[in-house]
Amino acid sequence: MPVLRLPETLCESVSAFAREGYPQETCGLLLGKRNGAENVVARVRQARNINLDRSQDRYEIHPEDFLAADREAREAGMDIVGVWHSHPDHPARPSETDRAAAWPEWSYVIVAVGPSGVQEVRCWRLASDDFEEEVIAT
Numbered sequence: 001m002p003v004l005r006l007p008e009t010l011c012e013s014v015s016a017f018a019r020e021g022y023p024q025e026t027c028g029l030l031l032g033k034r035n036g037a038e039n040v041v042a043r044v045r046q047a048r049n050i051n052l053d054r055s056q057d058r059y060e061i062h063p064e065d066f067l068a069a070d071r072e073a074r075e076a077g078m079d080i081v082g083v084w085h086s087h088p089d090h091p092a093r094p095s096e097t098d099r100a101a102a103w104p105e106w107s108y109v110i111v112a113v114g115p116s117g118v119q120e121v122r123c124w125r126l127a128s129d130d131f132e133e134e135v136i137a138t
Contacts (some may be wrong), residue, residue, distance in 0.1 A: 002125045002134045004082070004107045005040040006030075011136070015118045017046050018086035018111040025049055027059040029069040030082035030107060039081040039107045045069045058097060059085045082107030082123075089114050092122040094131045102126040107134055 017026050031043040047065035051058045061083070073079055083106060087093075092112040094102070102108060104126050112119040124131040 003038045004123045018113040024055045025059045027085040031073040084109035086111045
């Protein structure tokens with residue numbers, strides 16, 4: 001079973017980004033290392049969502065933010081190991097749009113957020129043509 005190692009402080013940062021951006025969908029990148037079936041996160045970065053037409057239920061990471069995170073990761077001897085994004089007023093389960101854009105081996109953290117704050121944080125990894133839930137370990 002795939003595992004995402006996400007320290008509590010970094011999970012709290014992602015949750016804070018999601019709360020601050022509500023009701024818009026927020027997004028960012030997970031930087032770290034792959035260790036077999038584990039993705040180990042050392043840093044999280046917020047990115048701009050450039051999908052302005054459907055910003056309440058879609059995201060598209062700004063290319064400049066992606067390149068900056070990739071550069072930062074490489075300079076630190078790491079990789080981009082995944083993406084995080086929020087689902088305003090929806091469950092923390094991947095949508096068909098999420099699946100269509102997903103890359104194998106990457107972890108996809110989804111934060112369910114509503115007017116009262118974060119409801120849940122879950123993680124998924126693409127396996128063949130569908131997602132399987134990934135354990136989040138601190």
